[in-house]
Amino acid sequence: MSLKDEKKGPAKRPADPLRRREPLPDQRPKPVYEDPQAAARVATLLASPAYRVADSDIDFLTSDDARGPRLELDYLKAELLLRQHGVTDAIVVFGSTRIVEPKAAQARLDAARSLAAAAPDDPEAARRLKIAERIAGKAHYYDVAREFGRIVGASGQLPDGGRLAVVTGGGPGIMEAANRGAYDVGAETAGFNITLPHEQFPNPYLTPELCFRFHYFAMRKLHFVLRARALVAFPGGFGTLDELFETLTLAQTRVMKPLPIILVGEAYWRGVFDPDFLVEEGVIAPEDRDLFWYAETAREIWEGILRWRQEAGDPLF
Template identity: 80%
Template sequence: MREEDPPPLRRQEPLPDQQPKPLLEDPEAARRLAALLTSPSYREADSDFDFLNSDAARGPRLELDYLKAETLLRQHGVTDSIVVFGSTRIAEPQAAQARLAEAQAFAAAHPDDPEAARRARVAERLAEKAHYYDVAREFGRIVGACCELPDGRRLAIVTGGGPGVMEAANRGAYDVGAPTVGLNISLPHEQFPNPYVTPELCFRFHYFAMRKLHFVLRARALVAFPGGYGTLDELFETLTLAQTRVMKPLPIVLVGEKWWRRVFDTDFLVEEGVIAPEDQALFSYAETAGEIWENILRWRQKAGGPLL
C-alpha cells in the first residue's frame, strides 16, 4: 500500500481490545467478562429500557415525546392546525339510534331496574346530540378542502385521535383526501385511534403535557363540541392561555350554545367578579359547520391575520 492511499475500512491487524483476555493468563477471565457484558450498566443508554423508563430519565423522555411528533409534522409540512375537541360518546346518528333502541329494550324488559332506566335516558340524550357528529364531519370536510395554504403552508384538522366527535372531524378531512392528525395518549386501558387519521400523522404520547403542547403549537383556531372532562380540560386551558396572553388569542368556537351556556355561565362568573367582561369575548358560539368556519374567518380578518 502506498503512503498516499487511504487506510482500508477494516484494520489488517486487530487492536488489543478486540480480543478477550486469554484464559492462559487468567482462568477466571471468561466468567468475569461474561458478567461485565451482561451487566445493565454496560448497555448503551438508548438500548437500556429499564434506564429509559426510570425517574432519572424523565427529562429525555419528555424531550423525545415532543421531538418525534414535531419531526414528523414538519416532514409532512403541517404548519397550521384547527383543533377539534368533543365527546368520545357522541356517535354517528345511525349508531346512536341503535344504542338507544337496545337500551330502551333492556329497560322495558327490566322495569324495576333503576340503572337500566338511567342508561335508557342517557342513550336518549346522546341520540339527541348525534347530529353533532354530522356537524363535525362536515366541518372536517370544509377545513380539508382548504388544507393547502399560501406560501407552502399546510392546514390540518387536529384531534385527540379518539372516537365520537374527534372521529367525525378526522373523517371529514379524510373524505376529501386531506391530511388529518390524531394525538392519542397512553392510558392504563387498551384504546384504539379512530381509523380516519392519516397513518403517518397518528401519534401516541406518554405525557399529557407534550400532547397539550402539540395541540396549541400550530393552532389557528379551537373548536369545542359538547364533551366531558377531557373537552373541558383542553377548552379551559386554552381559554386561560388566551386570557393571560401567554398565548396569542385565537378564535375559540363553542358548538351548541344552549348546551355550553348550561355547562358554564360566564354571566355568573362576571357578576361574581372572577372574570372580566372582556373575557367573554374570548369565544363565540356556532351551531353548524358553516357558522363555525365563518366565525373563524371573521375573527381572523378582524385580528388582521387572515387564515387563508
C-alpha cells in the same frame, strides 16, 4: 517530472472503514489459559445493566431520573414529523368520545330500550336508557363535526405555502368525526393520542404519518396550541373541558395570542358553565366573555373563524 517528484513513494492504500488486518487487543477476551474464570466474569459484565448503551437501555430511559430527556423526545418526534409533512397550521377540534354517529347511537338506544323493557324494575337499566337517549339526542353533532372536517380539509394550501390541517386528540366520537371529514376529501389529518393505563386505539381516519401517541399530557397540550389557528369545542366531558379552559386561560393572560374559540351547541355549553355568572361574580372580566362564541353548524363555525381572523389582521386566506 522533477527530481523531488521522482523520490516520492507510492500512495498508501486507504484503510478498511470497518475491519483491521490485525485485531486490537480489546477485540479478544482474556484467554482462559491465563485465567479460567475470566470468560464467566466477562459474560457477567456484558450482561450488566450498567454496560448497556444509554439510548438502548429501556430501564434507564423509563426511570424517573430520565424524565427530562423523555420530555424532549416526546416533543421532538412529533415536531419533526409535522414539519416534514408541511403541517404549519391547525384547526383543533375537541369533543366527547361518547358521541357516536347517528346510526350507532340509534342502535345503542334500541338495545337500551329492549333491556329496560325486559327489566322494568331495574334502576340501572333505566339509567342506561336515559343516557342512551341523551347521547342519541347529541348524535347530530357527529355529522356537524364531520362536515366541518370536510370544509377544513378542502380549504387547500395556505397562501404562504403552509398547510392547514384538522388536528384532534385522535380518539373516537367527535374527534373521529372531524378527522373522518378531512379523510372524506382526501386531506391529511392529524391525531394526538396519549398513553393511558388501559389499551386504546386511534380512530381509523387519521393519516398514518400524522398519528402520534404522546407519553406526557404536557407535550400533547403544547403541540395542540403551537399551530392552532382556532379551537372548536363540541359537547364533551373532562378532556374537552381541560383543553377548552386551558386555552381560554392562555388567551386571557395573553401567554398566547387570542385565537377563535368556538363552542358548538350553545344549549349544552350554557348548561356546563355560565360565563355571565362568572362576570357578575367578578371572577372574570367582561372582556373575557368575548374570548369565545357559540355556533351550531359547520358552515357557521368556518365562516366565524375566517371573519375573526380577517378582523384580527391575520387572515387564513
